[in-house]
Amino acid sequence: MIGDQNAVVGNHVTFWGAQWGQNNSMSGGPAPGSFKGFANSTNPDPAACGGTWTGRPGNSGHPPSSVPQFITVIAASSITQSGSTISGDVALLVVVQTDPGYQPNPGHAATGTVVSVTCVTAPAADNISNISTRIRVGTGDNVLVGGFIVAGPENKKVLVRAIGPSLPIADRLADPVLELHDSSGQVIATNDNWVNSPNRQSIIESTIPPTNDLEAAVLMSLPPGTYTATVHGVNNTTGTALVEAYDLDRHSYARLANISTRGQVQTNDNVLIAGMIMVGETPQRVIVRAIGPSLDVAGKLADPTLELRNADGSLIQSNDNWRSDQEAEIMATTIPPANDLESAIVATLPANASYTAIVRGANAATGIAVVEVYGLSN
Numbered sequence: 427m428i429g430d431q432n433a434v435v436g437n438h439v440t441f442w443g444a445q446w447g448q449n450n451s452m453s454g455g456p457a458p459g460s461f462k463g464f465a466n467s468t469n470p471d472p473a474a475c476g477g478t479w480t481g482r483p484g485n486s487g488h489p490p491s492s493v494p495q496f497i498t499v500i501a502a503s504s505i506t507q508s509g510s511t512i513s514g515d516v517a518l519l520v521v522v523q524t525d526p527g528y529q530p531n532p533g534h535a536a537t538g539t540v541v542s543v544t545c546v547t548a549p550a551a552d553n554i555s556n557i558s559t560r561i562r563v564g565t566g567d568n569v570l571v572g573g574f575i576v577a578g579p580e581n582k583k584v585l586v587r588a589i590g591p592s593l594p595i596a597d598r599l600a601d602p603v604l605e606l607h608d609s610s611g612q613v614i615a616t617n618d619n620w621v622n623s624p625n626r627q628s629i630i631e632s633t634i635p636p637t638n639d640l641e642a643a644v645l646m647s648l649p650p651g652t653y654t655a656t657v658h659g660v661n662n663t664t665g666t667a668l669v670e671a672y673d674l675d676r677h678s679y680a681r682l683a684n685i686s687t688r689g690q691v692q693t694n695d696n697v698l699i700a701g702m703i704m705v706g707e708t709p710q711r712v713i714v715r716a717i718g719p720s721l722d723v724a725g726k727l728a729d730p731t732l733e734l735r736n737a738d739g740s741l742i743q744s745n746d747n748w749r750s751d752q753e754a755e756i757m758a759t760t761i762p763p764a765n766d767l768e769s770a771i772v773a774t775l776p777a778n779a780s781y782t783a784i785v786r787g788a789n790a791a792t793g794i795a796v797v798e799v800y801g802l803s804n
């Protein structure tokens with residue numbers, strides 16, 4: 427075993443020995459001084475990240491008489507003693523390339539070099555795992571445009587869906603077509619009906635295929651960057667549709683960092699709606715923006731208003747013009763809207779719940795607007 431703070435590739439570590447506590451550090455505080463680094467049992471067995479283990483303080487039971495060249499060891503973040511039993515958690519699992527000289531005797535410290543760290547979930551644990559937007563789909567500039575960013579150092583597996591015929595509303599888009607574009611605007615994937623996708627089986631295995639065969643889906647591993655998903659109707663048909671991006675890879679370092687969606691804001695059922703689901707251990711702080719007058723398009727919405735609502739539809743917070751309520755907080759995010767008539771809300775949203783952001787025109791005016799949700803780091 428090693429301490430979680432020692433679990434870095436390339437570190438030289440002591441995973442067994444009389445000086446274990448001095449050679450290891452844990453985010454949960456020091457280990458009992460008598461602990462030598464051996465777990466007698468784990469739960470589950472074999473050990474898994476998020477599990478627990480127990481041992482004994484003295485010579486820690488019966489360590490192996492020899493160790494292989496590569497050995498998997500537990501990285502613990504917290505170790506406590508109760509009577510003669512020591513127990514702790516399994517924060518990570520680490521592969522160590524062992525040094526020669528090991529003996530099952532705590533006077534001969536077992537040392538080695540960390541060559542890999544697994545089960546690294548913490549950086550992605552608090553995350554917007556799903557982002558979605560519903561709006562009336564028109565033609566030309568009024569197709570549905572959903573944007574999102576894959577942030578971080580590695581690829582992320584994402585399922586993008588275009589939903590229409592299964593929506594429980596009137597005037598839905600009967601047969602959506604989905605296109606995924608990279609940051610240069612180039613089409614990197616297109617799909618009309620998900621059942622004809624070459625990834626059909628993987629989409630089924632994601633557990634969230636569209637429910638209607640005419641709906642569209644793209645499942646891809648995306649490198650970090652910005653993406654837009656556009657939805658239009660087959661043969662220029664129109665109607666209300668939903669575009670969604672799902673994070674299928676929550677254990678990756680990469681994150682779905684935000685959504686931005688542009689569409690035509692009308693009235694009643696056809697206002698601009700962005701949905702998101704927060705998952706993770708702790709609340710997520712976000713800024714939601716409604717952008718209109720600063721857009722560089724014809725027919726833009728002159729004066730947007732914004733509402734943030736819970737899954738049951740209850741209002742969390744609303745804003746018309748961003749400087750009126752939370753000006754200092756919004757400035758502190760470094761991304762205030764460019765026009766004083768645009769709207770913004772900073773909120774801390776409990777995890778494992780869904781939310782909607784609704785954009786309307788002041789005085790029921792209509793026009794093209796963008797709604798954006800950014801996850802903030804604190």
Ligand SMILES: [Ca+2]
Pocket residue numbers: 601602603617618619639640641642660
């Ligand atoms: Ca279709």
Ligand SMILES: [Ca+2]
Pocket residue numbers: 729730731746747767768769788
């Ligand atoms: Ca406004």
